[in-house]
Amino acid sequence: MYIILNNFQIIEVSKDKVGNYIKMEVQLQDGTSVIRWGIDDFSYKGIKENVTGNYFDSLEVKYHYEIVPYAITYQExxxxxxxxxxxxxxIQGNRVGRIEFLCSERFAGNLEWFRREVQKVDDIRHLFWENFLET
Structure with a gap:
């Protein structure tokens, strides 16, 4: 069964002693969660490069990035x-830019898993941000 997913709002793209990650806000039909999604080096570089730049070449700082919950696959x-x-x-005000980035097969597969298998907040409980906070 497929459900319609909203885009994942990126809060942070960084690395720590565990590895590379994206901190994201995910909205599902039964609630909103903040998750830590571990990612490989190749995909991390593609995402980080794009979210650290100023896409609209504007001095206005009120913008945010989202990940669209699917990947594109093709063969040359x-x-x-x-x-x-x-x-x-x-997204900056009423302007929206679409940015494609190269990613790994693993990252694309994880997006596909999310799109096909995740239906409710409980399905991603293991990814909740608070599970990774140091005590």
């Missing part, structure tokens, strides 16, 4: 390795 030639791209949205 028959029998070649597939290429995976994730999609970010940069």
């Amino acid at each position: 030639k028959a029998n070649s390795r597939p290429i995976y791209k994730g999609v970010l949205r940069c």
Whole structure:
């Protein structure tokens, strides 16, 4: 069963002693959660590079980024390795920019898992941000 997912609002893209991660706010049909999504180096670099830049080349600072919950897969030639791209949205007031970035097969697969398997907040309880806070 498929459900319609909102985009994931990015709060932070960083790394710590556990590894690279995206801190995101995720809205599901039964609530909103803040999660820590661990990501590989390749995907991290593609996302970090885009969210640290000023997409609209504007001095206005009220903007945010979202991850669209799907990936694009294509092959340049028959029998070649597939290429995976994730999609970010940069939102500043009423302007929206779509940014594609190269990502790993693993990252694309995790987006697909989220889209196909996650239906309620309880499905992502293991990713809740507070589970990763040091005590």
